[in-house]
Amino acid sequence: MSEAESSAQRAGNAAGASRGQGGVNGEGDVLGVVGELEALARIIPRLPSSEAAVLGPGDDAAVLAAPDSRYVVTTDMMIHGPDFRLAWSSMHDLGFKAAATNLSDVAAMGARPTALVIALAAPADTPLVDLEALADGLRDACVELAPGCGVVGGDLSVSPTLTIAVTAFGDLEGRDAVRRDGARVGDVIAVSGPLGRAARGLALLFERAVDDDGAPDAGAAARLRSEHPDAVSAQLAPRPPIADGVAAALAGATAMLDLSDGLALDARRIALASGVSLDLDAAAVCMAAGVDASLLPSVIVGGEDHSLLATFPPATAPGQSLPGGFRVIGRVVKPGGDGPALLVSGRVFSPRGGWDSFDEWTGDLG
Incomplete structure:
Protein backbone atom coordinates (compact mmCIF):
# COMPACT_ATOMS: atom_id res chain seq x y z
CA MET A 1 0.00 0.00 0.00
CA SER A 2 1.15 3.56 -0.66
CA GLU A 3 3.14 5.16 2.12
CA ALA A 4 2.24 8.70 1.03
CA GLU A 5 -0.28 10.43 3.25
CA SER A 6 -3.19 12.22 1.61
CA SER A 7 -4.01 15.75 2.71
CA ALA A 8 -7.09 14.42 4.45
CA GLN A 9 -5.02 11.94 6.40
CA ARG A 10 -2.45 14.57 7.38
CA ALA A 11 -5.25 16.75 8.69
CA GLY A 12 -6.72 13.83 10.58
CA ASN A 13 -3.34 12.97 12.04
CA ALA A 14 -2.75 16.56 13.14
CA ALA A 15 -6.14 16.71 14.80
CA GLY A 16 -5.44 13.49 16.65
CA ALA A 17 -1.72 13.80 17.10
CA SER A 18 -1.95 12.89 20.76
CA ARG A 19 -1.41 9.14 21.10
CA GLY A 20 -2.14 7.07 24.13
CA GLN A 21 -5.91 7.11 23.54
CA GLY A 22 -5.92 3.44 22.67
CA GLY A 23 -6.77 0.61 24.99
CA VAL A 24 -4.75 -2.42 25.90
CA ASN A 25 -2.76 -3.65 22.88
CA GLY A 26 -4.16 -0.75 20.86
CA GLU A 27 -7.73 -2.07 20.99
CA GLY A 28 -9.13 1.46 21.31
CA ASP A 29 -7.06 2.97 18.50
CA VAL A 30 -8.95 4.59 15.62
CA LEU A 31 -7.77 5.42 12.11
CA GLY A 32 -7.86 9.19 12.50
CA VAL A 33 -5.65 9.07 15.60
CA VAL A 34 -2.98 6.52 14.72
CA GLY A 35 -2.65 7.58 11.05
CA GLU A 36 -1.94 5.69 7.89
CA LEU A 37 1.52 4.33 8.61
CA GLU A 38 0.66 2.69 11.90
CA ALA A 39 -2.65 1.42 10.52
CA LEU A 40 -0.86 -0.20 7.57
CA ALA A 41 1.75 -1.65 9.91
CA ARG A 42 -1.04 -3.49 11.68
CA ILE A 43 -3.07 -4.43 8.61
CA ILE A 44 -0.48 -5.59 6.06
CA PRO A 45 0.89 -8.50 8.12
CA ARG A 46 -2.63 -9.94 8.28
CA LEU A 47 -3.08 -9.97 4.50
CA PRO A 48 -2.31 -13.05 2.39
CA SER A 49 0.71 -13.03 0.11
CA SER A 50 0.44 -13.80 -3.58
CA GLU A 51 2.41 -16.59 -5.19
CA ALA A 52 2.58 -14.42 -8.32
CA ALA A 53 4.17 -11.47 -6.52
CA VAL A 54 7.73 -10.62 -7.50
CA LEU A 55 7.45 -7.52 -5.32
CA GLY A 56 4.61 -7.12 -2.84
CA PRO A 57 3.43 -4.30 -0.56
CA GLY A 58 5.83 -1.60 0.57
CA ASP A 59 7.02 0.05 -2.64
CA ASP A 60 5.33 2.49 -5.03
CA ALA A 61 3.80 -0.41 -6.93
CA ALA A 62 3.76 -4.18 -6.89
CA VAL A 63 5.40 -6.39 -9.50
CA LEU A 64 3.59 -9.54 -10.62
CA ALA A 65 4.87 -12.44 -12.68
CA ALA A 66 2.93 -12.93 -15.92
CA PRO A 67 4.24 -16.19 -17.40
CA ASP A 68 1.37 -16.26 -19.90
CA SER A 69 2.37 -12.72 -21.11
CA ARG A 70 -1.31 -11.79 -20.62
CA TYR A 71 -3.37 -11.27 -17.50
CA VAL A 72 -7.03 -10.86 -16.61
CA VAL A 73 -7.92 -7.75 -14.60
CA THR A 74 -11.21 -6.58 -13.07
CA THR A 75 -12.29 -4.06 -10.46
CA ASP A 76 -15.31 -3.49 -8.27
CA MET A 77 -16.40 -1.20 -5.42
CA MET A 78 -18.49 -1.80 -2.33
CA ILE A 79 -19.95 1.36 -0.75
CA HIS A 80 -21.82 1.64 2.54
CA GLY A 81 -25.40 2.27 1.54
CA PRO A 82 -26.08 0.82 -1.90
CA ASP A 83 -23.86 -2.23 -1.42
CA PHE A 84 -23.92 -3.13 2.29
CA ARG A 85 -25.14 -2.09 5.73
CA LEU A 86 -22.70 -2.09 8.62
CA ALA A 87 -25.49 -3.08 11.00
CA TRP A 88 -25.91 -6.34 9.08
CA SER A 89 -22.36 -7.17 8.02
CA SER A 90 -19.32 -7.69 10.20
CA MET A 91 -16.03 -6.24 8.97
CA HIS A 92 -14.85 -9.81 8.39
CA ASP A 93 -17.92 -10.34 6.18
CA LEU A 94 -17.07 -7.24 4.18
CA GLY A 95 -13.49 -8.31 3.59
CA PHE A 96 -14.59 -11.80 2.58
CA LYS A 97 -17.29 -10.50 0.22
CA ALA A 98 -15.02 -7.87 -1.33
CA ALA A 99 -12.53 -10.58 -2.25
CA ALA A 100 -15.09 -13.20 -3.30
CA THR A 101 -17.02 -10.95 -5.68
CA ASN A 102 -13.85 -10.02 -7.55
CA LEU A 103 -12.39 -13.52 -7.54
CA SER A 104 -15.58 -14.74 -9.22
CA ASP A 105 -15.17 -12.24 -12.07
CA VAL A 106 -11.66 -13.55 -12.72
CA ALA A 107 -12.92 -17.14 -12.55
CA ALA A 108 -15.68 -16.33 -15.04
CA MET A 109 -13.00 -15.60 -17.64
CA GLY A 110 -11.54 -19.07 -17.10
CA ALA A 111 -8.52 -17.63 -15.29
CA ARG A 112 -6.83 -18.50 -12.02
CA PRO A 113 -6.92 -15.57 -9.56
CA THR A 114 -3.40 -14.47 -8.63
CA ALA A 115 -3.49 -11.11 -6.84
CA LEU A 116 -5.69 -8.39 -5.34
CA VAL A 117 -5.09 -4.67 -4.88
CA ILE A 118 -7.26 -3.08 -2.19
CA ALA A 119 -8.18 0.62 -1.93
CA LEU A 120 -9.96 1.43 1.31
CA ALA A 121 -11.53 4.71 2.47
CA ALA A 122 -12.91 4.66 6.02
CA PRO A 123 -14.23 7.20 8.52
CA ALA A 124 -11.53 8.66 10.77
CA ASP A 125 -13.18 7.15 13.86
CA THR A 126 -12.98 3.60 12.47
CA PRO A 127 -11.36 1.35 15.10
CA LEU A 128 -8.21 -0.31 13.86
CA VAL A 129 -9.51 -3.64 15.14
CA ASP A 130 -12.28 -3.28 12.53
CA LEU A 131 -9.73 -2.78 9.77
CA GLU A 132 -7.81 -5.80 11.05
CA ALA A 133 -11.03 -7.85 10.90
CA LEU A 134 -11.60 -6.69 7.31
CA ALA A 135 -8.06 -7.76 6.45
CA ASP A 136 -8.74 -11.14 8.05
CA GLY A 137 -11.83 -11.50 5.84
CA LEU A 138 -9.77 -10.77 2.73
CA ARG A 139 -7.20 -13.33 3.85
CA ASP A 140 -9.75 -16.02 4.65
CA ALA A 141 -11.52 -15.59 1.30
CA CYS A 142 -8.25 -15.98 -0.61
CA VAL A 143 -7.17 -19.00 1.42
CA GLU A 144 -10.55 -20.73 1.11
CA LEU A 145 -11.58 -19.80 -2.43
CA ALA A 146 -8.36 -19.14 -4.35
CA PRO A 147 -5.25 -20.56 -2.68
CA GLY A 148 -2.12 -18.77 -3.86
CA CYS A 149 -3.94 -15.51 -4.49
CA GLY A 150 -3.01 -12.65 -2.18
CA VAL A 151 -3.00 -8.90 -1.63
CA VAL A 152 -0.07 -7.12 -3.28
CA GLY A 153 -0.87 -3.47 -2.54
CA GLY A 154 -3.47 -0.74 -2.48
CA ASP A 155 -4.26 2.50 -0.70
CA LEU A 156 -5.76 3.72 2.57
CA SER A 157 -7.57 7.01 3.05
CA VAL A 158 -10.29 8.64 5.16
CA SER A 159 -13.85 9.35 4.06
CA PRO A 160 -17.23 9.85 5.75
CA THR A 161 -18.43 6.75 3.87
CA LEU A 162 -16.77 3.35 4.15
CA THR A 163 -15.72 2.35 0.64
CA ILE A 164 -13.84 -0.79 -0.42
CA ALA A 165 -12.44 -0.96 -3.96
CA VAL A 166 -10.78 -4.15 -5.16
CA THR A 167 -8.79 -4.80 -8.32
CA ALA A 168 -8.20 -8.48 -9.07
CA PHE A 169 -5.74 -10.14 -11.43
CA GLY A 170 -5.77 -13.59 -12.99
CA ASP A 171 -3.59 -15.92 -15.02
CA LEU A 172 -5.00 -17.58 -18.15
CA GLU A 173 -2.17 -20.15 -18.05
CA GLY A 174 -1.93 -20.30 -21.84
CA ARG A 175 -5.67 -20.70 -22.47
CA ASP A 176 -7.95 -18.31 -24.32
CA ALA A 177 -10.27 -16.33 -22.10
CA VAL A 178 -13.83 -17.64 -21.90
CA ARG A 179 -15.96 -14.72 -23.05
CA ARG A 180 -19.68 -13.98 -23.11
CA ASP A 181 -19.95 -14.06 -26.89
CA GLY A 182 -19.06 -17.68 -27.62
CA ALA A 183 -22.36 -19.52 -26.98
CA ARG A 184 -23.53 -21.54 -29.98
CA VAL A 185 -26.88 -23.07 -30.91
CA GLY A 186 -27.08 -26.55 -29.41
CA ASP A 187 -24.81 -25.82 -26.46
Whole structure:
Protein backbone atom coordinates (compact mmCIF):
# COMPACT_ATOMS: atom_id res chain seq x y z
CA MET A 1 0.00 0.00 0.00
CA SER A 2 1.15 3.56 -0.66
CA GLU A 3 3.14 5.16 2.12
CA ALA A 4 2.24 8.70 1.03
CA GLU A 5 -0.28 10.43 3.25
CA SER A 6 -3.19 12.22 1.61
CA SER A 7 -4.01 15.75 2.71
CA ALA A 8 -7.09 14.42 4.45
CA GLN A 9 -5.02 11.94 6.40
CA ARG A 10 -2.45 14.57 7.38
CA ALA A 11 -5.25 16.75 8.69
CA GLY A 12 -6.72 13.83 10.58
CA ASN A 13 -3.34 12.97 12.04
CA ALA A 14 -2.75 16.56 13.14
CA ALA A 15 -6.14 16.71 14.80
CA GLY A 16 -5.44 13.49 16.65
CA ALA A 17 -1.72 13.80 17.10
CA SER A 18 -1.95 12.89 20.76
CA ARG A 19 -1.41 9.14 21.10
CA GLY A 20 -2.14 7.07 24.13
CA GLN A 21 -5.91 7.11 23.54
CA GLY A 22 -5.92 3.44 22.67
CA GLY A 23 -6.77 0.61 24.99
CA VAL A 24 -4.75 -2.42 25.90
CA ASN A 25 -2.76 -3.65 22.88
CA GLY A 26 -4.16 -0.75 20.86
CA GLU A 27 -7.73 -2.07 20.99
CA GLY A 28 -9.13 1.46 21.31
CA ASP A 29 -7.06 2.97 18.50
CA VAL A 30 -8.95 4.59 15.62
CA LEU A 31 -7.77 5.42 12.11
CA GLY A 32 -7.86 9.19 12.50
CA VAL A 33 -5.65 9.07 15.60
CA VAL A 34 -2.98 6.52 14.72
CA GLY A 35 -2.65 7.58 11.05
CA GLU A 36 -1.94 5.69 7.89
CA LEU A 37 1.52 4.33 8.61
CA GLU A 38 0.66 2.69 11.90
CA ALA A 39 -2.65 1.42 10.52
CA LEU A 40 -0.86 -0.20 7.57
CA ALA A 41 1.75 -1.65 9.91
CA ARG A 42 -1.04 -3.49 11.68
CA ILE A 43 -3.07 -4.43 8.61
CA ILE A 44 -0.48 -5.59 6.06
CA PRO A 45 0.89 -8.50 8.12
CA ARG A 46 -2.63 -9.94 8.28
CA LEU A 47 -3.08 -9.97 4.50
CA PRO A 48 -2.31 -13.05 2.39
CA SER A 49 0.71 -13.03 0.11
CA SER A 50 0.44 -13.80 -3.58
CA GLU A 51 2.41 -16.59 -5.19
CA ALA A 52 2.58 -14.42 -8.32
CA ALA A 53 4.17 -11.47 -6.52
CA VAL A 54 7.73 -10.62 -7.50
CA LEU A 55 7.45 -7.52 -5.32
CA GLY A 56 4.61 -7.12 -2.84
CA PRO A 57 3.43 -4.30 -0.56
CA GLY A 58 5.83 -1.60 0.57
CA ASP A 59 7.02 0.05 -2.64
CA ASP A 60 5.33 2.49 -5.03
CA ALA A 61 3.80 -0.41 -6.93
CA ALA A 62 3.76 -4.18 -6.89
CA VAL A 63 5.40 -6.39 -9.50
CA LEU A 64 3.59 -9.54 -10.62
CA ALA A 65 4.87 -12.44 -12.68
CA ALA A 66 2.93 -12.93 -15.92
CA PRO A 67 4.24 -16.19 -17.40
CA ASP A 68 1.37 -16.26 -19.90
CA SER A 69 2.37 -12.72 -21.11
CA ARG A 70 -1.31 -11.79 -20.62
CA TYR A 71 -3.37 -11.27 -17.50
CA VAL A 72 -7.03 -10.86 -16.61
CA VAL A 73 -7.92 -7.75 -14.60
CA THR A 74 -11.21 -6.58 -13.07
CA THR A 75 -12.29 -4.06 -10.46
CA ASP A 76 -15.31 -3.49 -8.27
CA MET A 77 -16.40 -1.20 -5.42
CA MET A 78 -18.49 -1.80 -2.33
CA ILE A 79 -19.95 1.36 -0.75
CA HIS A 80 -21.82 1.64 2.54
CA GLY A 81 -25.40 2.27 1.54
CA PRO A 82 -26.08 0.82 -1.90
CA ASP A 83 -23.86 -2.23 -1.42
CA PHE A 84 -23.92 -3.13 2.29
CA ARG A 85 -25.14 -2.09 5.73
CA LEU A 86 -22.70 -2.09 8.62
CA ALA A 87 -25.49 -3.08 11.00
CA TRP A 88 -25.91 -6.34 9.08
CA SER A 89 -22.36 -7.17 8.02
CA SER A 90 -19.32 -7.69 10.20
CA MET A 91 -16.03 -6.24 8.97
CA HIS A 92 -14.85 -9.81 8.39
CA ASP A 93 -17.92 -10.34 6.18
CA LEU A 94 -17.07 -7.24 4.18
CA GLY A 95 -13.49 -8.31 3.59
CA PHE A 96 -14.59 -11.80 2.58
CA LYS A 97 -17.29 -10.50 0.22
CA ALA A 98 -15.02 -7.87 -1.33
CA ALA A 99 -12.53 -10.58 -2.25
CA ALA A 100 -15.09 -13.20 -3.30
CA THR A 101 -17.02 -10.95 -5.68
CA ASN A 102 -13.85 -10.02 -7.55
CA LEU A 103 -12.39 -13.52 -7.54
CA SER A 104 -15.58 -14.74 -9.22
CA ASP A 105 -15.17 -12.24 -12.07
CA VAL A 106 -11.66 -13.55 -12.72
CA ALA A 107 -12.92 -17.14 -12.55
CA ALA A 108 -15.68 -16.33 -15.04
CA MET A 109 -13.00 -15.60 -17.64
CA GLY A 110 -11.54 -19.07 -17.10
CA ALA A 111 -8.52 -17.63 -15.29
CA ARG A 112 -6.83 -18.50 -12.02
CA PRO A 113 -6.92 -15.57 -9.56
CA THR A 114 -3.40 -14.47 -8.63
CA ALA A 115 -3.49 -11.11 -6.84
CA LEU A 116 -5.69 -8.39 -5.34
CA VAL A 117 -5.09 -4.67 -4.88
CA ILE A 118 -7.26 -3.08 -2.19
CA ALA A 119 -8.18 0.62 -1.93
CA LEU A 120 -9.96 1.43 1.31
CA ALA A 121 -11.53 4.71 2.47
CA ALA A 122 -12.91 4.66 6.02
CA PRO A 123 -14.23 7.20 8.52
CA ALA A 124 -11.53 8.66 10.77
CA ASP A 125 -13.18 7.15 13.86
CA THR A 126 -12.98 3.60 12.47
CA PRO A 127 -11.36 1.35 15.10
CA LEU A 128 -8.21 -0.31 13.86
CA VAL A 129 -9.51 -3.64 15.14
CA ASP A 130 -12.28 -3.28 12.53
CA LEU A 131 -9.73 -2.78 9.77
CA GLU A 132 -7.81 -5.80 11.05
CA ALA A 133 -11.03 -7.85 10.90
CA LEU A 134 -11.60 -6.69 7.31
CA ALA A 135 -8.06 -7.76 6.45
CA ASP A 136 -8.74 -11.14 8.05
CA GLY A 137 -11.83 -11.50 5.84
CA LEU A 138 -9.77 -10.77 2.73
CA ARG A 139 -7.20 -13.33 3.85
CA ASP A 140 -9.75 -16.02 4.65
CA ALA A 141 -11.52 -15.59 1.30
CA CYS A 142 -8.25 -15.98 -0.61
CA VAL A 143 -7.17 -19.00 1.42
CA GLU A 144 -10.55 -20.73 1.11
CA LEU A 145 -11.58 -19.80 -2.43
CA ALA A 146 -8.36 -19.14 -4.35
CA PRO A 147 -5.25 -20.56 -2.68
CA GLY A 148 -2.12 -18.77 -3.86
CA CYS A 149 -3.94 -15.51 -4.49
CA GLY A 150 -3.01 -12.65 -2.18
CA VAL A 151 -3.00 -8.90 -1.63
CA VAL A 152 -0.07 -7.12 -3.28
CA GLY A 153 -0.87 -3.47 -2.54
CA GLY A 154 -3.47 -0.74 -2.48
CA ASP A 155 -4.26 2.50 -0.70
CA LEU A 156 -5.76 3.72 2.57
CA SER A 157 -7.57 7.01 3.05
CA VAL A 158 -10.29 8.64 5.16
CA SER A 159 -13.85 9.35 4.06
CA PRO A 160 -17.23 9.85 5.75
CA THR A 161 -18.43 6.75 3.87
CA LEU A 162 -16.77 3.35 4.15
CA THR A 163 -15.72 2.35 0.64
CA ILE A 164 -13.84 -0.79 -0.42
CA ALA A 165 -12.44 -0.96 -3.96
CA VAL A 166 -10.78 -4.15 -5.16
CA THR A 167 -8.79 -4.80 -8.32
CA ALA A 168 -8.20 -8.48 -9.07
CA PHE A 169 -5.74 -10.14 -11.43
CA GLY A 170 -5.77 -13.59 -12.99
CA ASP A 171 -3.59 -15.92 -15.02
CA LEU A 172 -5.00 -17.58 -18.15
CA GLU A 173 -2.17 -20.15 -18.05
CA GLY A 174 -1.93 -20.30 -21.84
CA ARG A 175 -5.67 -20.70 -22.47
CA ASP A 176 -7.95 -18.31 -24.32
CA ALA A 177 -10.27 -16.33 -22.10
CA VAL A 178 -13.83 -17.64 -21.90
CA ARG A 179 -15.96 -14.72 -23.05
CA ARG A 180 -19.68 -13.98 -23.11
CA ASP A 181 -19.95 -14.06 -26.89
CA GLY A 182 -19.06 -17.68 -27.62
CA ALA A 183 -22.36 -19.52 -26.98
CA ARG A 184 -23.53 -21.54 -29.98
CA VAL A 185 -26.88 -23.07 -30.91
CA GLY A 186 -27.08 -26.55 -29.41
CA ASP A 187 -24.81 -25.82 -26.46
CA VAL A 188 -26.02 -26.82 -23.03
CA ILE A 189 -26.42 -24.15 -20.33
CA ALA A 190 -25.06 -25.02 -16.90
CA VAL A 191 -24.58 -23.35 -13.54
CA SER A 192 -22.16 -23.94 -10.69
CA GLY A 193 -23.04 -22.52 -7.31
CA PRO A 194 -26.32 -21.47 -5.69
CA LEU A 195 -29.26 -19.80 -7.44
CA GLY A 196 -31.48 -17.24 -5.71
CA ARG A 197 -29.99 -17.88 -2.28
CA ALA A 198 -28.38 -14.46 -1.78
CA ALA A 199 -31.55 -12.72 -2.91
CA ARG A 200 -33.56 -14.68 -0.34
CA GLY A 201 -31.07 -13.64 2.30
CA LEU A 202 -31.37 -9.98 1.33
CA ALA A 203 -35.17 -10.19 1.33
CA LEU A 204 -35.10 -11.69 4.82
CA LEU A 205 -32.83 -8.91 6.06
CA PHE A 206 -35.06 -6.17 4.67
CA GLU A 207 -38.21 -7.85 5.96
CA ARG A 208 -37.09 -8.94 9.41
CA ALA A 209 -33.86 -7.15 10.32
CA VAL A 210 -35.08 -3.55 10.43
CA ASP A 211 -36.60 -1.55 13.28
CA ASP A 212 -39.89 0.35 13.24
CA ASP A 213 -38.21 3.27 11.44
CA GLY A 214 -36.75 1.09 8.73
CA ALA A 215 -33.19 1.26 10.06
CA PRO A 216 -31.08 -1.94 9.99
CA ASP A 217 -31.26 -3.91 13.24
CA ALA A 218 -27.98 -5.66 14.07
CA GLY A 219 -29.52 -7.97 16.67
CA ALA A 220 -32.27 -9.13 14.33
CA ALA A 221 -29.71 -9.71 11.57
CA ALA A 222 -27.66 -11.94 13.88
CA ARG A 223 -30.76 -13.96 14.77
CA LEU A 224 -31.69 -14.32 11.10
CA ARG A 225 -28.23 -15.56 10.29
CA SER A 226 -28.63 -18.23 12.96
CA GLU A 227 -32.11 -19.20 11.72
CA HIS A 228 -31.36 -19.05 7.97
CA PRO A 229 -27.59 -19.50 7.72
CA ASP A 230 -27.43 -20.53 4.07
CA ALA A 231 -29.48 -17.62 2.71
CA VAL A 232 -28.17 -14.83 4.94
CA SER A 233 -24.54 -15.93 4.72
CA ALA A 234 -24.87 -16.20 0.92
CA GLN A 235 -25.76 -12.51 0.91
CA LEU A 236 -23.27 -11.24 3.49
CA ALA A 237 -20.27 -13.49 2.74
CA PRO A 238 -20.78 -15.41 -0.54
CA ARG A 239 -18.62 -18.41 -1.39
CA PRO A 240 -18.57 -18.70 -5.18
CA PRO A 241 -17.08 -21.80 -6.85
CA ILE A 242 -13.87 -20.10 -7.98
CA ALA A 243 -12.02 -23.26 -8.99
CA ASP A 244 -14.84 -24.20 -11.37
CA GLY A 245 -13.90 -21.30 -13.65
CA VAL A 246 -10.66 -22.98 -14.67
CA ALA A 247 -12.42 -26.36 -14.72
CA ALA A 248 -15.01 -25.01 -17.15
CA ALA A 249 -12.33 -23.53 -19.41
CA LEU A 250 -10.45 -26.82 -19.50
CA ALA A 251 -13.71 -28.63 -20.35
CA GLY A 252 -14.27 -26.41 -23.38
CA ALA A 253 -16.84 -23.90 -22.09
CA THR A 254 -17.92 -21.68 -24.99
CA ALA A 255 -19.20 -18.76 -22.88
CA MET A 256 -19.25 -17.93 -19.18
CA LEU A 257 -20.01 -15.15 -16.72
CA ASP A 258 -20.40 -14.47 -13.03
CA LEU A 259 -24.02 -14.36 -11.80
CA SER A 260 -23.75 -11.08 -9.94
CA ASP A 261 -26.95 -9.49 -11.22
CA GLY A 262 -29.26 -12.51 -11.34
CA LEU A 263 -29.83 -15.43 -13.66
CA ALA A 264 -32.30 -13.57 -15.91
CA LEU A 265 -30.19 -10.47 -16.51
CA ASP A 266 -26.90 -12.29 -16.83
CA ALA A 267 -28.19 -15.11 -19.06
CA ARG A 268 -29.66 -12.48 -21.36
CA ARG A 269 -26.22 -10.83 -21.53
CA ILE A 270 -24.77 -14.06 -22.93
CA ALA A 271 -27.67 -14.27 -25.40
CA LEU A 272 -27.16 -10.73 -26.66
CA ALA A 273 -23.37 -11.01 -26.84
CA SER A 274 -23.51 -14.34 -28.67
CA GLY A 275 -26.45 -13.57 -30.98
CA VAL A 276 -28.44 -16.58 -29.74
CA SER A 277 -31.32 -17.28 -27.38
CA LEU A 278 -30.90 -19.07 -24.07
CA ASP A 279 -33.78 -21.37 -23.10
CA LEU A 280 -33.78 -22.20 -19.40
CA ASP A 281 -35.63 -25.33 -18.30
CA ALA A 282 -37.86 -24.27 -15.40
CA ALA A 283 -37.77 -27.66 -13.69
CA ALA A 284 -33.99 -27.93 -14.04
CA VAL A 285 -33.51 -24.42 -12.63
CA CYS A 286 -35.66 -25.27 -9.62
CA MET A 287 -33.77 -28.52 -9.12
CA ALA A 288 -30.42 -26.71 -9.32
CA ALA A 289 -31.66 -24.13 -6.82
CA GLY A 290 -33.16 -26.74 -4.51
CA VAL A 291 -36.58 -25.05 -4.47
CA ASP A 292 -40.09 -25.89 -5.62
CA ALA A 293 -41.75 -24.31 -8.65
CA SER A 294 -43.45 -21.58 -6.62
CA LEU A 295 -40.06 -19.94 -5.99
CA LEU A 296 -38.95 -20.00 -9.64
CA PRO A 297 -39.53 -16.25 -10.24
CA SER A 298 -37.36 -15.22 -7.30
CA VAL A 299 -34.64 -17.68 -8.32
CA ILE A 300 -34.54 -16.32 -11.87
CA VAL A 301 -34.38 -12.62 -10.96
CA GLY A 302 -32.44 -12.81 -7.69
CA GLY A 303 -28.91 -11.40 -7.82
CA GLU A 304 -25.59 -11.51 -5.97
CA ASP A 305 -25.08 -15.28 -5.88
CA HIS A 306 -21.78 -14.89 -7.77
CA SER A 307 -22.22 -18.39 -9.14
CA LEU A 308 -20.85 -19.26 -12.59
CA LEU A 309 -23.13 -19.57 -15.63
CA ALA A 310 -21.56 -21.29 -18.62
CA THR A 311 -22.41 -22.87 -21.95
CA PHE A 312 -20.75 -26.10 -23.09
CA PRO A 313 -20.67 -27.93 -26.45
CA PRO A 314 -23.72 -30.12 -27.15
CA ALA A 315 -21.75 -33.32 -26.56
CA THR A 316 -21.92 -32.34 -22.88
CA ALA A 317 -25.42 -33.68 -22.35
CA PRO A 318 -27.41 -34.57 -19.23
CA GLY A 319 -26.09 -37.82 -17.84
CA GLN A 320 -22.58 -37.06 -18.99
CA SER A 321 -20.02 -35.52 -16.71
CA LEU A 322 -19.83 -31.75 -16.39
CA PRO A 323 -16.79 -30.20 -14.70
CA GLY A 324 -16.81 -29.32 -11.02
CA GLY A 325 -20.21 -28.48 -9.61
CA PHE A 326 -21.91 -27.54 -12.90
CA ARG A 327 -25.51 -28.70 -13.47
CA VAL A 328 -27.41 -28.44 -16.77
CA ILE A 329 -30.31 -25.95 -16.65
CA GLY A 330 -31.12 -25.38 -20.32
CA ARG A 331 -29.98 -25.17 -23.92
CA VAL A 332 -28.86 -22.54 -26.41
CA VAL A 333 -31.36 -22.18 -29.27
CA LYS A 334 -31.76 -20.13 -32.44
CA PRO A 335 -33.03 -16.59 -31.91
CA GLY A 336 -36.61 -15.87 -32.90
CA GLY A 337 -37.97 -13.10 -35.08
CA ASP A 338 -37.29 -10.50 -32.41
CA GLY A 339 -33.65 -11.50 -32.12
CA PRO A 340 -31.65 -12.92 -29.20
CA ALA A 341 -33.72 -13.43 -26.08
CA LEU A 342 -34.00 -15.25 -22.79
CA LEU A 343 -36.58 -18.02 -22.73
CA VAL A 344 -37.92 -20.04 -19.84
CA SER A 345 -39.29 -23.40 -20.98
CA GLY A 346 -39.77 -22.05 -24.49
CA ARG A 347 -41.45 -18.78 -23.56
CA VAL A 348 -39.79 -15.36 -23.79
CA PHE A 349 -38.92 -13.99 -20.38
CA SER A 350 -38.31 -10.26 -19.95
CA PRO A 351 -35.92 -9.75 -17.06
CA ARG A 352 -37.37 -7.66 -14.27
CA GLY A 353 -35.47 -7.49 -11.04
CA GLY A 354 -31.92 -8.61 -10.46
CA TRP A 355 -29.33 -6.60 -8.62
CA ASP A 356 -28.88 -2.98 -9.68
CA SER A 357 -26.84 -0.69 -7.42
CA PHE A 358 -28.55 2.31 -9.02
CA ASP A 359 -31.95 1.23 -7.73
CA GLU A 360 -33.31 3.58 -5.11
CA TRP A 361 -32.38 2.67 -1.56
CA THR A 362 -33.73 4.41 1.51
CA GLY A 363 -33.51 4.32 5.28
CA ASP A 364 -30.88 4.69 7.94
CA LEU A 365 -27.62 3.03 6.89
CA GLY A 366 -26.99 1.64 10.36
